[in-house]
Amino acid sequence: MAGEERHRPIFPTPHGFLSRSRTVAPPTWSRWLIPPAALSVHLAIGQAYAWSVFKPPLESALGLTGTQSALPFQLGIVMLGLSAAFGGTLVERNGPRWAMFVSMTCFSSGFLLSALGVATRQYWLVVLGYGLVGGIGLGIGYISPVSTLIKWFPDRPGMATGIAIMGFGGGALIASPWSTQMLEAFGTGTGGIATTFLVHGLVYAVFMSMGVLLVRVPPDGWLPRGWTPAKVAARPLVTTADVSACNAIRTPQFWCLWIVLCCNVTAGIGILEKAAPMIRDFFSGTATPVAVGAAAGFVALLSLANMTGRIVWSSTSDLIGRKNMYRVYLGAGALFYLVIALAGNTSKPLFIICALGILSFYGGGFATIPAYLKDLFGTYQVGAIHGRLLTAWSTAGILGPLIVNAIADAQKAAGRSGPALYTTSLYIMIGLLVVGFLANELIRPVHPVHHADLAAEAATRQKPMATRQGDA
Amino acid sequence: MPDHPDASPPDTTAATGTTRHTPLMVLTWAWVGLPFAYGVYELFQKLTQLFAG
Numbered sequence: 001m002a003g004e005e006r007h008r009p010i011f012p013t014p015h016g017f018l019s020r021s022r023t024v025a026p027p028t029w030s031r032w033l034i035p036p037a038a039l040s041v042h043l044a045i046g047q048a049y050a051w052s053v054f055k056p057p058l059e060s061a062l063g064l065t066g067t068q069s070a071l072p073f074q075l076g077i078v079m080l081g082l083s084a085a086f087g088g089t090l091v092e093r094n095g096p097r098w099a100m101f102v103s104m105t106c107f108s109s110g111f112l113l114s115a116l117g118v119a120t121r122q123y124w125l126v127v128l129g130y131g132l133v134g135g136i137g138l139g140i141g142y143i144s145p146v147s148t149l150i151k152w153f154p155d156r157p158g159m160a161t162g163i164a165i166m167g168f169g170g171g172a173l174i175a176s177p178w179s180t181q182m183l184e185a186f187g188t189g190t191g192g193i194a195t196t197f198l199v200h201g202l203v204y205a206v207f208m209s210m211g212v213l214l215v216r217v218p219p220d221g222w223l224p225r226g227w228t229p230a231k232v233a234a235r236p237l238v239t240t241a242d243v244s245a246c247n248a249i250r251t252p253q254f255w256c257l258w259i260v261l262c263c264n265v266t267a268g269i270g271i272l273e274k275a276a277p278m279i280r281d282f283f284s285g286t287a288t289p290v291a292v293g294a295a296a297g298f299v300a301l302l303s304l305a306n307m308t309g310r311i312v313w314s315s316t317s318d319l320i321g322r323k324n325m326y327r328v329y330l331g332a333g334a335l336f337y338l339v340i341a342l343a344g345n346t347s348k349p350l351f352i353i354c355a356l357g358i359l360s361f362y363g364g365g366f367a368t369i370p371a372y373l374k375d376l377f378g379t380y381q382v383g384a385i386h387g388r389l390l391t392a393w394s395t396a397g398i399l400g401p402l403i404v405n406a407i408a409d410a411q412k413a414a415g416r417s418g419p420a421l422y423t424t425s426l427y428i429m430i431g432l433l434v435v436g437f438l439a440n441e442l443i444r445p446v447h448p449v450h451h452a453d454l455a456a457e458a459a460t461r462q463k464p465m466a467t468r469q470g471d472a
Numbered sequence: 473m474p475d476h477p478d479a480s481p482p483d484t485t486a487a488t489g490t491t492r493h494t495p496l497m498v499l500t501w502a503w504v505g506l507p508f509a510y511g512v513y514e515l516f517q518k519l520t521q522l523f524a525g
Binding site for chain 1: 493496497500501503504507508510511512514515518519520521522
């Protein structure tokens, strides 16, 4: 009985429409229906990066400070990391439809709770709703389609996950103007903000439900036509074996990748977070200063580079291999930072081109990681492993802005201006990218001792189930 | 397995499977593609400010 208890899951396995068995694709199903299912979730939850649209109206309507109005977003990102890390195994076990349903319910409920919070002037309800409940939707939604896409596209995993993760970048592009227009229409008082939140919650629920209805997992053993795993396994680092999520975090490869992702994201966020003030500060003392509107255009251009990098570079990684792709992200990224540091404010086009390169590598780094994990650890629990790795993102989300803001403030206090405000930060970013480059170089194939014996595990799982059925 | 549209080895139902899903394919890609196109359009509107400024 003790063994039986050990195998009983904490959360019940879903039955009926949401169960994994109900999502197995029929023989005629096309795998090209899976990317839109994934996009319907990622385009919705990507709204998180457009939270800043709500900050000024919330501050004036509820009398909040800037720090207070940032709380729902910050808690949401923390919950994204935590729920992806701790919910990954559940997502793998219960399947993508369950995960997308949970994501849809949490994300939409977050908006509805926030609407109630603003309408009743209870700001804690906005923090709880958007940050805590909505944040769980972000984390579960982010990892929900990854494993499924990799199983449908074993021949092009980089491209497949690149499409979905590009959607996360694209979500803010949609939400930012949409939310702004809605606030203009409903007003920026408590009533207007509450109505805007309410409409967001309802529309996102409908939009995401398409993913819930459409997503399918391939039948066991399914392979694309004319493709065999041996073709890919011929490459170094690519395995045909499987590693469980528990075993993966015990390997040096996982932690090397954690460092790679953390360094790459920290370097990208460093520019992304301060993009508008950075370009204005850089060229403030020149003959061609940058106006506020032009700085906004620069931020938009960076968003485009970030989004395009996700699909372009992750698809390229299918051709040149994951390790080589990260050599480019980290090596060329460090060179771009060096050019910005050395060139200073001598050339605006050079500054913009280098910043675009860095941001495209930032996006590419996010989008290529699931395929790198698949290469190293197989497809068995790649979604759960990806969830655990996203803690690197949470860490980088704190590190990047902290480094750039703290140094810029210190330099400003010391009376410096122009590029000098950022030079130290730029060299720190170069150092981080070099550390990431070295960590990538240390990655070797996973030792067979960590490989899972799936047949034996299935037999172990079935044994206590049979016992339980016998008991009943 | 072989009768799956994308599966190996060669099968004769591949075209049928794809054809059967064409309306669904168009609908689902439009479902995500149209909002995305709206976002990209708005982005390009902002981009013009960079070159105007």
